[in-house]
Amino acid sequence: MLMPVLFRMKVIPLILLLAVVFAFLLNWPVLLHFYNILTHLEHVKIGFVISIPFVLVAALNFVFMPFSIRFLLKPFFALLLITGSMVSYSTLKYKVMFDQSMIQNIIETNPQEAHSYLNGSIILWILLTGVLPAILLFLIKIEYPSKWYKGIAYRLLSMLASLALVAGVAALYYQDYASVGRNNSTLNKEIIPANYVYSTVRYLKDTYFTTKEPFQTLGDDAIRVANKEKPTLMFLVIGETARSQNFSMNGYSRDTNAFTSQSGGVISFANVHSCGTATAVSVPCMFSNMNRTDYDSNKAANSEGLLDVVQKTGVSLLWKENDGGCKGACKRIPTIEIKPTDNPKLCDGETCYDDVMLENLDTEVAKMAGDKLIAFHMIGSHGPTYFQRYPAEHRHYMPECARSDIENCTQDQLVNTYDNTIRHTDHVLAQMIEKLKQYSDRYNTVLLYVSDHGESLGENGLYLHGTPYKLAPEQQTHIPMQVWMSPGFIAEKHIDMTCLKNNAAKNQYSHDNLFSSVLGLWDISTSVYHPESDIFRGCRS
Missing domain, CATH: 3.40.720.10 (Alkaline Phosphatase, subunit A)
Incomplete structure (x- = not known):
């Protein structure tokens, strides 16, 4: 059964729109953290403050563009929207960081434990910020360039534009970004979906695609003098x-x-x-x-x-x-x-x-x-x-x-x-x-x-x-x-x-x-x- 079409959109603007959604909606916790840091600094350049969301959108647009392939785009970004929504809630409400250890915790959590985290707030959040955008994505009729080489060219131009924006901001405010980054090392671990995708890939690689060490016995020489009067x-x-x-x-x-x-x-x-x-x-x-x-x-x-x-x-x-x-x-x-x-x-x-x-x-x-x-x-x-x-x-x-x-x-x-x-x-x-x-x-x-x-x-x-x-x-x-x-x-x-x-x-x-x-x-x-x-x-x- 074909999905109904809500409206049409070209693929390049759609990826930019997804970058904006991730930057301002799902990455709201990291923006709040960033601006909380800035409020405690003695001197802050207004241009640096304004540049932050633009840099985040440009970076996400650059990373998202290679995944804008026909038949991959919708399921891939729908999955990112829903999982990103879960991560966003946990980050906003509990300040959870999704490093490799956290991914291990999630994967090894049993259903009873997982159920204890469910409540009305998180369900509503996921529905509004994850499931609803994913449904809307499937209702969009995506228009791709008629020639494959045009599609590649347009994608490369979009990625180059993103790089140019980031490079331009870096030329003006590199010291500001470097200073905030050095003093707040967790910021790069808070950006959704990069944080949990990277950590998940690392966990899967280390767990399932890394050669396991040979099994080692321990204490083969162990001996013990048993208690003489009573057992322990x-x-x-x-x-x-x-x-x-x-x-x-x-x-x-x-x-x-x-x-x-x-x-x-x-x-x-x-x-x-x-x-x-x-x-x-x-x-x-x-x-x-x-x-x-x-x-x-x-x-x-x-x-x-x-x-x-x-x-x-x-x-x-x-x-x-x-x-x-x-x-x-x-x-x-x-x-x-x-x-x-x-x-x-x-x-x-x-x-x-x-x-x-x-x-x-x-x-x-x-x-x-x-x-x-x-x-x-x-x-x-x-x-x-x-x-x-x-x-x-x-x-x-x-x-x-x-x-x-x-x-x-x-x-x-x-x-x-x-x-x-x-x-x-x-x-x-x-x-x-x-x-x-x-x-x-x-x-x-x-x-x-x-x-x-x-x-x-x-x-x-x-x-x-x-x-x-x-x-x-x-x-x-x-x-x-x-x-x-x-x-x-x-x-x-x-x-x-x-x-x-x-x-x-x-x-x-x-x-x-x-x-x-x-x-x-x-x-x-x-x-x-x-x-x-x-x-x-x-x-x-």
């Missing part, structure tokens, strides 16, 4: 989107650690930083033997990790997943994927409260042999639907932000809701500690909790997480870490708790420490263990 039971809890500054044990004014503070013996590490600002980076990084500065996702995906090394020494392992995937960290480990449809009391059909991970735990422990390590991957404080992370009885701070378009809540509502998620995580951790206490007559027990990354709650206009690490605010990288040990475990490992508490308050740590710290707690001797990275080693006699 460890709970290793990976938090989600928790930031350190909202933990009362780390100085926050609200009592968000009301439950673990009553458990007795919980030590909170005040100065810990993440490997990344998103789960897709942080989780595989923290379980690898690489540091943040030399972390290679391709290498990590083709190598064994921390849990593989522990498993080689005879420890029974289990991974319980409540956050949509372990990002490869549990690939060779027995895993239980918690299904939101299996527990209507603790799940809503799409996600589950973290309390669900305590269900059937006694049975699961009984099925494991000898020394045991159970890793729990929490949904924790995953946004933007923070209000869905805790049951009604944990609505402690009110009023809450019971919506996904969190930028439309007041700051108080947003912080209340986020703090409720932290308090509920604390409740779950306290339940886990109580469970370990019940096992302390049969096992030496220990719980180690660390979050994968933090979260922005509107500070400096930023929301959620995923900002490139070198640009990320402290809220996204400063994370909580806590440890609890039974008296039997403390005695078995000869740990000076006063020493550990002092170190937790004053020393700087990061995800880089997790690998060797866990190996150290299990007394595993291997060439991949680095004693200087073991948090606990300095406090063991």
Whole structure:
């Protein structure tokens, strides 16, 4: 069925019109950012200010022109309009940057997570700025030059005109553009569609079209002296989107650690930083033997990790997943994927409260042999639907932000809701500690909790997480870490708790420490263990 024709337009003016639409509509966030920068400068040339949208239109026209081929133009630019609309909304509302890591986050997000980002605001935005322009594009009858060589000539002339305009502006205001660019390195990552198209191509190239490294085993020389009196039971809890500054044990004014503070013996590490600002980076990084500065996702995906090394020494392992995937960290480990449809009391059909991970735990422990390590991957404080992370009885701070378009809540509502998620995580951790206490007559027990990354709650206009690490605010990288040990475990490992508490308050740590710290707690001797990275080693006699 043929589409009706709304009106006719020649191909060269149409591409220029698309460049104008992208520049003024979808790139509205970058123009706002640009002019916000200029308002804070002491001296600004009026010609430089006026030139900015013209340069953006000319640059987009130059880049768009090679794609103005018959049969390609309409589907190609319709796709760019719709995807660009999504990116524009995220940039405008949440200040999200679409680098390669963000593309990885999007591709690896499960349908339940993706659904939590949907709301009336984003749907209306996409319809008006993406779907509607795409439909109008299909209703245009595009007129192409009668001769192919004329088409090439006209396109080249349009591209040369764009280059001439950019060159002319550069001749007049190069120093101004260079100065703003040097001092605001994120601007070039905000231009739509160049930012997300380039990042997507890089991600696909690195993931699917780059020769994978040969699979590397790790810690083949690992040996461990088993406990003589009792076996060990460890709970290793990976938090989600928790930031350190909202933990009362780390100085926050609200009592968000009301439950673990009553458990007795919980030590909170005040100065810990993440490997990344998103789960897709942080989780595989923290379980690898690489540091943040030399972390290679391709290498990590083709190598064994921390849990593989522990498993080689005879420890029974289990991974319980409540956050949509372990990002490869549990690939060779027995895993239980918690299904939101299996527990209507603790799940809503799409996600589950973290309390669900305590269900059937006694049975699961009984099925494991000898020394045991159970890793729990929490949904924790995953946004933007923070209000869905805790049951009604944990609505402690009110009023809450019971919506996904969190930028439309007041700051108080947003912080209340986020703090409720932290308090509920604390409740779950306290339940886990109580469970370990019940096992302390049969096992030496220990719980180690660390979050994968933090979260922005509107500070400096930023929301959620995923900002490139070198640009990320402290809220996204400063994370909580806590440890609890039974008296039997403390005695078995000869740990000076006063020493550990002092170190937790004053020393700087990061995800880089997790690998060797866990190996150290299990007394595993291997060439991949680095004693200087073991948090606990300095406090063991």
